[in-house]
Amino acid sequence: MKKEQLVLTRSRGFTLLEVTVAIFVVTVGIGGVFGFLQQTIFLGPTLNNQLAASYLAQEGVEIVRNIRDTNYVRIALGGGGTWTDGLEGCAGNEYQGDYLSSSLDCFAGGALSLDGNFYVHGAGVATPFQRMITVTPNGANRLDVAVEVQWQERGNPYTFVVDTELYNWIGF
Amino acid sequence: MSMRKECGFTLVEMLVALAVFLLIGGLAFNLLVSSIASQRKALKDQAVVDQISFVAEYMSRAIRQAEKDLADECLASGADLLNYKVLAGGQTLRFLDKDKICREFSFDSVALAIQERRSSDQTATFGPWVALTSNDIDVGDLRFFIQGEEQTDQKQPRVTFFIDAQGLRLQTTISQRRFDVVE
Numbered sequence: 001m002k003k004e005q006l007v008l009t010r011s012r013g014f015t016l017l018e019v020t021v022a023i024f025v026v027t028v029g030i031g032g033v034f035g036f037l038q039q040t041i042f043l044g045p046t047l048n049n050q051l052a053a054s055y056l057a058q059e060g061v062e063i064v065r066n067i068r069d070t071n072y073v074r075i076a077l078g079g080g081g082t083w084t085d086g087l088e089g090c091a092g093n094e095y096q097g098d099y100l101s102s103s104l105d106c107f108a109g110g111a112l113s114l115d116g117n118f119y120v121h122g123a124g125v126a127t128p129f130q131r132m133i134t135v136t137p138n139g140a141n142r143l144d145v146a147v148e149v150q151w152q153e154r155g156n157p158y159t160f161v162v163d164t165e166l167y168n169w170i171g172f
Numbered sequence: 173m174s175m176r177k178e179c180g181f182t183l184v185e186m187l188v189a190l191a192v193f194l195l196i197g198g199l200a201f202n203l204l205v206s207s208i209a210s211q212r213k214a215l216k217d218q219a220v221v222d223q224i225s226f227v228a229e230y231m232s233r234a235i236r237q238a239e240k241d242l243a244d245e246c247l248a249s250g251a252d253l254l255n256y257k258v259l260a261g262g263q264t265l266r267f268l269d270k271d272k273i274c275r276e277f278s279f280d281s282v283a284l285a286i287q288e289r290r291s292s293d294q295t296a297t298f299g300p301w302v303a304l305t306s307n308d309i310d311v312g313d314l315r316f317f318i319q320g321e322e323q324t325d326q327k328q329p330r331v332t333f334f335i336d337a338q339g340l341r342l343q344t345t346i347s348q349r350r351f352d353v354v355e
Contacts, residue, residue, distance in 0.1 A: 033203065041210045044217035048340045051221055055228060055344040062330070066347035069328035070320065073352050077326055099317060099332040099345050117262070117315045118334050119343045127341075
């Protein structure tokens with residue numbers, strides 16, 4: 001009788017260890033759910049910026065290509081010049097380019113703005129994106145083009161880089 | 173007396189238990205509600221990214237491979253022959269595609285969508301508009317800008333487009349692949 005009473009008393013309630021383990025399990029569970037939640041909320045805008053940055057980087061490559069192709073057209077029509085006109089001469093081979101301009105400028109480090117319709121370097125509503133175009137001559141008939149788009153989001157820096165090579169395949 | 177004390181709860185115990193239960197239950201419910209809301213937003217953002225990504229790629233490819241309009245039946249320029257033409261205040265782009273079909277991309281400001289239409293040949297006799305984005309996303313703006321579009325300007329033509337859809341602002345520039353030289 002005495003022994004049974006003792007067992008009964010001992011089995012009621014939880015030990016400190018049990019409570020600690022239980023609280024730990026609950027905390028990990030809720031913490032995990034909350035973490036997932038936070039990720040879904042924050043990944044949306046990140047995804048948007050990634051996509052926008054990838055297309056801005058593509059624009060950089062296309063602008064460089066457009067300048068080379070314009071050189072080709074001019075040479076083919078007897079206008080003279082070389083295939084790398086407008087793609088040489090800036091310090092560190094660093095440039096910046098706009099949709100509006102048919103030539104590159106030396107890189108000055110500003111962010112792109114929205115001029116009401118398009119992304120530009122210059123006046124307008126500020127955007128987080130900064131774009132640097134690097135055009136490095138690699139031998140006489142090759143240009144290594146790298147476009148780097150950088151932006152900040154909630155204090156974290158992000159970068160999107162596109163690399164390509166342009167060749168003087170016509171041989172002008 | 174001692175037995176009665178051992179089973180059942182006192183009022184205070186009951187109140188404390190209820191308060192703890194309500195607190196935890198309330199927190200869990202809040203978490204559930206906000207997670208459903210953010211899930212809904214995430215799905216919507218995902219739809220925007222998916223569709224705009226598709227449209228941008230689709231338009232880029234068609235614009236890149238455009239042909240020169242030598243017959244001038246698609247772009248009807250009059251004086252200078254063209255490679256691309258912008259209409260409707262910059263919200264429509266017309267060009268001759270790689271299969272020599274006259275084609276247009278345009279902004280539908282009523283349905284808030286991006287749409288296209290094409291002719292059956294190189295003349296500007298268009299079929300009906302076909303939407304390229306669905307009803308569950310709203311496209312706020314689509315703009316085109318062209319440069320070097322004349323066939324005689326000694327410049328390689330290029331097209332810039334800008335899409336604004338629910339906070340996603342995407343822009344790219346496409347340089348035509350066919351050289352701007354008349355053989």
